[in-house]
Amino acid sequence: MTPGARIQATIELLEQIWSGTVPADQVVDAYFKRRRYAGSSDRRAINERLYQIIRSRSRLDWWIERTGGTLDATPRSRIIADLALNDKSSPEQTAALFSGASHCPAALSPVELELADQLYGRPLTHPDMPRSVAFEYPDWMDRSLGALWGDRLETEISALNQTAPLDLRVNTLKATREQAQASLAGEFIETEATPLSPIGLRLPKKPRLGGTQAFRQGLVEVQDEGSQILAQLCGAEPGMNVVDFCAGAGGKTLALAASMVEGGHLQGRLVACDISEQRLKRMEPRLKRAGVAGVRTQVISAKSDEWVRHNEQRWDRVLADVPCTGTGAWRRDPDAKWRFAPTDLDDIIETQQSVLKQAGSMVKPGGRLIYATCSLLQEENEQQLARFFETSDQFRALSIDEVWAETVGGPTPPSGPCLRLSPASTGTDGFFAAVLERL
Numbered sequence: 001m002t003p004g005a006r007i008q009a010t011i012e013l014l015e016q017i018w019s020g021t022v023p024a025d026q027v028v029d030a031y032f033k034r035r036r037y038a039g040s041s042d043r044r045a046i047n048e049r050l051y052q053i054i055r056s057r058s059r060l061d062w063w064i065e066r067t068g069g070t071l072d073a074t075p076r077s078r079i080i081a082d083l084a085l086n087d088k089s090s091p092e093q094t095a096a097l098f099s100g101a102s103h104c105p106a107a108l109s110p111v112e113l114e115l116a117d118q119l120y121g122r123p124l125t126h127p128d129m130p131r132s133v134a135f136e137y138p139d140w141m142d143r144s145l146g147a148l149w150g151d152r153l154e155t156e157i158s159a160l161n162q163t164a165p166l167d168l169r170v171n172t173l174k175a176t177r178e179q180a181q182a183s184l185a186g187e188f189i190e191t192e193a194t195p196l197s198p199i200g201l202r203l204p205k206k207p208r209l210g211g212t213q214a215f216r217q218g219l220v221e222v223q224d225e226g227s228q229i230l231a232q233l234c235g236a237e238p239g240m241n242v243v244d245f246c247a248g249a250g251g252k253t254l255a256l257a258a259s260m261v262e263g264g265h266l267q268g269r270l271v272a273c274d275i276s277e278q279r280l281k282r283m284e285p286r287l288k289r290a291g292v293a294g295v296r297t298q299v300i301s302a303k304s305d306e307w308v309r310h311n312e313q314r315w316d317r318v319l320a321d322v323p324c325t326g327t328g329a330w331r332r333d334p335d336a337k338w339r340f341a342p343t344d345l346d347d348i349i350e351t352q353q354s355v356l357k358q359a360g361s362m363v364k365p366g367g368r369l370i371y372a373t374c375s376l377l378q379e380e381n382e383q384q385l386a387r388f389f390e391t392s393d394q395f396r397a398l399s400i401d402e403v404w405a406e407t408v409g410g411p412t413p414p415s416g417p418c419l420r421l422s423p424a425s426t427g428t429d430g431f432f433a434a435v436l437e438r439l
Contacts, residue, residue, distance in 0.1 A: 001042040004097045004104030007079060009038075010049045011105060014075035017054075023333050024054060053082050054334045055161050058133045059124055060085070067118040069111050076105065080112055084119035091116040136161050136334075140342050141327075144377050152424070156376075159424035164331035166203040167194060169223040171290050173258050175214075177201065183214040196413060196426060197228040218289040223251050226328075226421045226428030230321065230372050231255035233400075233419070233433055235407040238267035240316040245359045247272035247297075250283030252321060257292040266294035273298045303354050313364045313438075320359035322352045324375035328430020331423060349379060356388050360395065363438045369395065372433040376422065381432040385418075395436040403435045 001009070013031055017024050028047065032038055038046075053060065060081045061073040071077045083089035083097070094116045100107040108116065125134050132139040135157040149156050168191070170180045177199060181191050189207050194200030201220065209215045209222070231252040236242045236259045244253045253272040260268055272295060274280050280297040287295055298307055325348060326336050340348075356371060363369045371388075373380050385397070400419045404412040412419070413426050419433040 001038060002101075002104065004099050004101060006042060006046050006049070007097050008103055008105045009035075009042075009046050010053070011075045011079060013046070013050055014053065014078070017335060018075065021339065024050070024335050025333070049079075049082070051163070051334065052086055053078055055136065056082060056086065056124060057335075057338065058136045059126075059129065062126075062129055062133050063119055063122070064115065068115045071111055071115055077112065077115065080108070080116050081119055084116050085122060085124040088121065089116075090120055137337055138340070141377070144379060148376065148378055156422055156424045159422065160327075160330045160430065161334065162331060162423065164224070164423070164429065165427075166206045167223060167225045167228070168201040168203070168209075168220040169197070169228045169255060170199045170201060170220055171218055171254075171258060172199055173261055173291055174217065175219040180214055180219045183219055184212065187212050187214070194225045194228075196408075196410075196428065197225045197232070198409065199232075200225045200228050216289070218291055221251065221254055221286070221290065223255070224332075224429045226374075226426070226431040227251060228255060229408060229419075229421070229428070230319070230370070230431060230433055232259075232408045233403055233435060234317050234319050234370050235368070235403070236260050236270075236317050238262035241269045241314065242271070242317045243311075243315050243319070243359075243362060244270070244272045245318055245320045245362075246322055246355065247274045247283070248276075248279050248321075250280070250286055252319060253283060253295060254286060254290050254292065256319070257287070257290070257295055261292070266292065269296070270294070271296045271298050273300045275300060275302050302351070303358075305358065308358050308362060312361045315362045315364060316367045317370065318359045318362050318367070319370045319372065320355055321372040321374075322355045322380075324348060324352065324373040324380050325377060326374055327376045328374040328422065328432075331429065345377075345379065349384070352380060352384055353387060356384065360388070360392065360436070360438075363395075363436075365438050367438050368398070369436040369438070370433060371436065372431065374429060374431055376420075376430045376432070381420075381434075382418065385434055385436075393439075395438055398435045398437055400433070400435065 016027050032043055060078045063081050064071055064073045064077050083094045095108050098105045098108045132142050135154060137157055145153055170177045184191055191201040191203050194202050214220050236256045238260050242256055247253050250272055257270055260266055260270055277299045300307055325340050330337055360369050401412045401415055421428045421431040
């Protein structure tokens, strides 16, 4: 592909991403499946440009509004601004990319050429930018994030705007961490042990894993280190009855299953629940590759559910990794930060309260409810737990230090009544977890 054709492809991808609700990585995968002619260097260049623009969106829009005259912030104008601000492309160089030739973007209009000229040589970040613009997060979250981090806000948010590494969870049913590492090294994929999870590997680069023996044989699964830790904090063991209440495609279900196998078979009961049958079905090939049989799936209703009522106070462990704003996973889906409004947060909080109530009802005396989100907002974490304890005196919060020592081992990062992980503090995605025991 020519440089101009790569720019046009980026425009088309941004139009699709910003006109729908599908995560950017899924849009990109579908786009290139229909365009097999795009080589690996084309895909890499387009991806780099795409995510560079997504991660700079707020600052690009600020510059367009300040200097763009009548121009709106669109995929096309944002690319023009990105070329000038990030690439230091001159107006002549930008115009050459927007040549109007076959597969290239249409020629620049006079006002677009003026934008390229006005922004040429300027810095991407300007001292006049509001903090939320300079650090790329929605303005309505400023109060919440400021209350959470205080003086550390800029450090924490900057880390969330970086590219995430690729983490793998070793399937201990088939290999040790050292064996999985050796298998990947045999195919020229270097890894390093994750610092927190005892069964994790981190890849400095992002190779294509699908064709490797380690992946095909089920030795490893892609899973962020923080997500691995959440599954370990459940303390699931052979013989227990365990529910993954919001299982999705089953990443944590797979991890729970590995800890419940003894003598080659799943001992106890493990049920993966979700409101989406389609998501649960995506788990099936993953379970097969991992060598796990006996996991049951259960489609449940979003609110009151008969199966949940039938299973009240019967389960040793219930993991409720609830729907959330996903603020902790902005490294992997940077466009997600712009999909939510304050009114959406209100709806999510209501859903979380419903899930927490349903999941809690299933825990038997002496059993544990593990509440988790991949959000950083206190409204979805500490404040939700406070509401839960206001309406229920049947649970007590366990010290995360004690639970960590019992399930994961080693020092807790960081210490506290609940677990908070973030890219800046622990090198993982952002996660929150609390372990509650029914009295």
